[in-house]
Amino acid sequence: MEITEIRVFLKEGQDKKLKAYTTVTFDDVFVVRNIKVIQGGSGLFIAMPSRKMKSVCLKCHFKNEVGSKFCNQCGANVPTQVNDVPVVHDAKSEHRDIAHPVTQRFREYLQTKILEAYQKEVEKNPV
Secondary structure, rough: OOOOEEEEEEEEOOOEEEEEEEEEEEEEEEEEEEEEEEEOOOOOEOOOOOOOOEEEEOOOOEEEEOOEEEEEOOOOEOOOOOOOOOOOOOOHEEEEEEOOOHHHHHHHHHHHHHHHHHHHHHHHOOO
């Protein structure tokens, strides 16, 4: 699989951790949008597009974001444990990738190409 295009959309306020969004086209036939370029503690990395997970209210069955304390529909308490087991909410359990590389080798290839395109875009548009 070959990356045929990378579009970089720089974010304003370069002092923030989120530096850019990217759109990557593969083989001129498949597009993945909203791959993020993020400044981490040990340098830049990419984060794949994701969505917030939902949990169902036991009273009205409305889908609320994971981690909510109250239902946005009926106001009922959202349980903090199910069947005497605490429900743990952390950053990883609140989001699920929509698309992601299956192998580490492809992830490294994708990250390298995206970060190269990001650096070129930064050089073209200095702050």
